Amino acid sequence: MKKTETRIQKKNHSAIKSAGLKVFAQFGFRGSTLDQIAAESGLSKPNILYYFSSKEAIYEALLAQLLTDWLQPVRDIDPAGDPVEEILKYAKHKLKMSRLYPRESRLYATEIIQGAPRIKSVLTGELRDVVENLALLINHWADSGLIRAVDPYHLIFSIWAMTQHYADFDVQVKAILGEKDHFEDAEHYLEDMLRRMLTV
Amino acid sequence: MKKTETRIQKKNHSAIKSAGLKVFAQFGFRGSTLDQIAAESGLSKPNILYYFSSKEAIYEALLAQLLTDWLQPVRDIDPAGDPVEEILKYAKHKLKMSRLYPRESRLYATEIIQGAPRIKSVLTGELRDVVENLALLINHWADSGLIRAVDPYHLIFSIWAMTQHYADFDVQVKAILGEKDHFEDAEHYLEDMLRRMLTV
DNA sequence: TAAGAATTTGACCAACTGGTCAAACTAACG
DNA sequence: CGTTAGTTTGACCAGTTGGTCAAATTCTTA
Known part of the structure; x- marks a missing residue:
């Protein structure tokens, strides 16, 4: 149709x-x-x-697209894969999105900072479910002794925070580090951090 | 005067x-x-x-106040103190600011996301200097074998990102974790992460 | 308590806002 | 080529915006 x-x-x-x-x-x-x-x-x-039809319609079309792209990589995490590598793959994917699509990240950030008036239902619905499933998986991995036991929710938040930071606070990062590309160092740091957190 | x-x-x-x-x-x-x-x-x-005198004057007064409060705790880090504890003290202080003054954090975030048009000079001036000094100190600590060698800049970014996340993305955090206070868990996670990163 | 200083306000303005609409223009297609 | 569907626009509107100003009100202090 x-x-x-x-x-x-x-x-x-x-x-x-x-x-x-x-x-x-x-x-x-x-x-x-x-x-x-x-x-x-x-x-x-x-x-x-x-x-x-309106200014709002443009904004909502962008948000809808964004949320889909946002949630998919979480769903792509393979419960049968190697736990540390799966989480690392996800984190690196998010970091790459920050490098390639910083504006999308900033759009999302402004919407959330403003209280997410138009997508709160997605946050408490789809997003929450997806994150809950991931948290269960991480706990399962920990119970199986495949990774160290960590709070899965705050682990996820820390990945989001650190990766999105490079898109949302880009001017600040550049003010401090200069204009040269810093994503390689960021990825190295992120990987180091996650391995230290997750390795038994 | x-x-x-x-x-x-x-x-x-x-x-x-x-x-x-x-x-x-x-x-x-x-x-x-x-x-x-x-x-x-x-x-x-x-x-x-x-x-x-204008809408802008209100905004600028707020930003000026904010930048002072923002930079002070970095300066308060004691080069003679215990490295891990000093960094931890700073991170916890930042987290507490996110809990107590989330609006200040959000104001700062929106300004930065929008390209920091009114405070770019502070970012490349005062902020950059303060961070550079802290990075030197962290490198010095690492050279002295008091902490593990990590990229000091990305370490700082990760502290900022993780602590401010709880203020800026508050609605998202609450959508996932519910309304109950999550700062205690966040602090525990943050401390755990930093100790793992910094301990030799 | 009266004079002067500080404060508050209603009425107002020009610029800008999201949005409408009929008319003009262009593309597609038999 | 002519018809129709799809596209574009200039003129316009009512509501909102940051900001002004003279007049009215309230405070302070001698």
Whole structure:
């Protein structure tokens, strides 16, 4: 039942979302204007509203996409794999997302900081379930003696915090470390930390 | 040369800053309105502008205060103290700030995420210097064999990221862990992590 | 308690906001 | 090529925004 988009629709939908991401990630929902998105996308304001019914619709389309991309890698953790390597794989994946898609990370961060008014139900629903399952798996691994016993929730939080930090606080990191790429060192540190935490 | 504030000035300056903190921390600078701050503080909009020359002036007063409070505990680290305990003391202090002053943390986070347009010079100046000194100290401790050799910058980032996470991502943490206080567990996890990282 | 200083406010303004709409324009396709 | 569906826009609107200002009110202090 999915209407096929025309060539122009495809192009403009994506141009608007791309511009919206740039603007919303920097100013948050209320701080962003349709005029900014219009300027950034190269389309006129009425034209933007021809493709999305409102400013809010653009924002929500971005959030929806984001949440999917966010949750998938958690689900991809293999209960049958090597525990330390699986957690490390996940952490490195998140770090890579911070490097490649810092704006997505910032958009998510501003939404959460503002109290997550539009996605609270996802947080207490899908996200919570996914995290709970992962926590159970980590506890199971610990019980089996495959990793050291740690609080699974705070382990997950620490991975999120550390990886997203490099996207969200990018200017601060760069102010301190300079402009050269610091992700390699970050990955090394993260790996070292997780191995120390998880190795028996 | 500091003009002494009248009783009313003292009261209203602080009421405005308190209201401004609440509003700015949630919506960012551009997303916040003077009307919101007026409503929150119980003062009229023109009255607010009698005490602060502009919306921006309120925001900047808050940021200035924040940066001072932020940097002091780094300076308080004692080079003559026990390295692991000093770092732990600092990390716990930061975590306590996240618990007691989450709005300050969120205000800072939104400013940084938005590219730190008004405090970039502080980041590349004062903050950078303070962090550089701390990094030198940590390296010195490592050279003396008092702690394990770790990248001092990423160590600092990991402390910032993990502690501020509990303030900035509060709704997400609560969505996953429920409403009960989780700071005790967080502190235990943080201490465990740092000891593992730093102990030779 | 009266004068002067400090405080508060209602009315107002120009710029900007998200959004509408009819008309004009362009692409696609038989 | 002509018709129609899809696209784009200029003009416009009502509500909100940060900020001003003169007048009114309240405090302080001699």
